[in-house]
Amino acid sequence: CYKIAQISKDDNSQLAVCRVLLAELEAHKDAWPFLTPVNHKVILGYRKVIKRPMDFSTIRRKLNNNLYFSLETFMGDVNLVFDNCEKFNEDDSEIGRAGHNMRKFFDELLQLKK
Numbered sequence: 001c002y003k004i005a006q007i008s009k010d011d012n013s014q015l016a017v018c019r020v021l022l023a024e025l026e027a028h029k030d031a032w033p034f035l036t037p038v039n040h041k042v043i044l045g046y047r048k049v050i051k052r053p054m055d056f057s058t059i060r061r062k063l064n065n066n067l068y069f070s071l072e073t074f075m076g077d078v079n080l081v082f083d084n085c086e087k088f089n090e091d092d093s094e095i096g097r098a099g100h101n102m103r104k105f106f107d108e109l110l111q112l113k114k
């Protein structure tokens, strides 16, 4: 029984780290392009180019619905946000630069939390 309790405790502490990381991403000044899903009716071509859309509000909903099993699966979705951004936006654009800034910020956060 102790072993089972031990595994679930680690998952809980990992999920607590995910909550803190997401809150810090959402609060960043350059988070604005990533706070809500991209509306493909407004952003022409987005649905065709980006096969797996992801944004911070979707990550927040998945976290609240217990859909992340580890820090790794959470990181996968955060990096998907930045990879989609790089694919669709020029590096030398407002949104492109915001994506690069946010990815650098996230990588630095992970160094602190490890």
Ligand SMILES: Cc1ncccc1N[C@@H](C)c1ccc2c(c1)OCCCO2
Residues within 6 Å of the ligand: 032, 033, 034, 035, 036, 037, 038, 039, 042, 043, 085, 088, 089, 095
């Ligand atoms: C992450 C991303 N990649 C490519 C395109 C858009 C986005 N983000 C969305 C939320 C967005 C950002 C800026 C926008 C916008 C929508 O509405 C059209 C008017 C201009 O302002």
